[in-house]
Amino acid sequence: MAASRLLGLKDRVERDGSADTIGGLVPLYLGKMELDGHSADGIKQAKTCLRRFVLSFGDLSPDQLTADDIGDWLARLDFSTRTIWNHWSQARQFFNWKAVREIAKESPFHDQDAPDKSDPDARKQILTPEQMAGLLALPITDPWIKCKIVLGGFAGLRTCELSRMTYECIDAEYQEINVNAAQAKQGKAMRPRSITLQDAVKRHLPEGTGSLVGNSKEWRHHRGMPEEAKLGLERFPQNALRHSFASYHLAHFRDPAKTAFEMGHTSPRLLYETYANTVSRRDAARWWTL
Numbered sequence: 180m181a182a183s184r185l186l187g188l189k190d191r192v193e194r195d196g197s198a199d200t201i202g203g204l205v206p207l208y209l210g211k212m213e214l215d216g217h218s219a220d221g222i223k224q225a226k227t228c229l230r231r232f233v234l235s236f237g238d239l240s241p242d243q244l245t246a247d248d249i250g251d252w253l254a255r256l257d258f259s260t261r262t263i264w265n266h267w268s269q270a271r272q273f274f275n276w277k278a279v280r281e282i283a284k285e286s287p288f289h290d291q292d293a294p295d296k297s298d299p300d301a302r303k304q305i306l307t308p309e310q311m312a313g314l315l316a317l318p319i320t321d322p323w324i325k326c327k328i329v330l331g332g333f334a335g336l337r338t339c340e341l342s343r344m345t346y347e348c349i350d351a352e353y354q355e356i357n358v359n360a361a362q363a364k365q366g367k368a369m370r371p372r373s374i375t376l377q378d379a380v381k382r383h384l385p386e387g388t389g390s391l392v393g394n395s396k397e398w399r400h401h402r403g404m405p406e407e408a409k410l411g412l413e414r415f416p417q418n419a420l421r422h423s424f425a426s427y428h429l430a431h432f433r434d435p436a437k438t439a440f441e442m443g444h445t446s447p448r449l450l451y452e453t454y455a456n457t458v459s460r461r462d463a464a465r466w467w468t469l
Contacts, residue, residue, distance in 0.1 A: 199240050200238055200240055201236045201237050201239055204241070204278060208225075208273050212225060224265065225272075225273075228266045229273060232270045241282045244283070249291045253266065259418065264295070267288075267293060271288040274287070305419065305426050305458060306332070308462055310410050314332075317408060325385050326341065326385060326392060329383045329384045330356070331420030332420045333379040333383075334380055335421050341392050344390075345391060346388050354376040355376050356376055356380075357371070358371065375441065378467075379467055379469055427458055430459070430463035435451065
């Protein structure tokens, strides 16, 4: 079925004359990813990044794109450094595709250095204990928002993981939150993990059954928080809850291997590069007593 869809898409692209443009080739590339059995999450990320790539360069032929064009495009992306790196990586993989290499004999990515993955502004994305206390005190009527605040800040769960998890993933007997491979960010490629059920989660998590985030569509947007939850900022800091969990967990429990495991990382290296010494032990102690 995927092969027939790909053939139909290729025929349509050839008829409308866009077969040799980036905008015409990207749908074919995504169809080839599906045909090759890439994970749904991998295809979704490629779609998101390449959609923005097409908005800037869709009318160009691959051989018209230059390294300077790519550098300017990356500079205009208003995202975290890791997200910008993901955009660079997805566009580079597209240019490594055989169909594109036949048009652009030399990839412009050969002359464009990879952007830095590390985030120099990580400290700005960490909530203070006072800010977290303010979030917990909000008169929130949507339980999924409270779940996001509590399980993001005190368990380090990603929004995409919350979307796939249920209350049954919280094991009160063994005092842990279980994330299986299908629920993790990388899907089946990720190892299952368990997260210690901290007292702060037990104090603040709304009671419920079934899905942690319900059937609301709004949870999908990482800024889908009430206006007052923006903490006086223009927007809620991106990934602030998970960044805060990592920082305060590492500072308080002083076990980088455990923090890495609970976050779903394969090694503690990223923790040292991004989160080590970003908060004081005094603030970390206050965080876990909220």
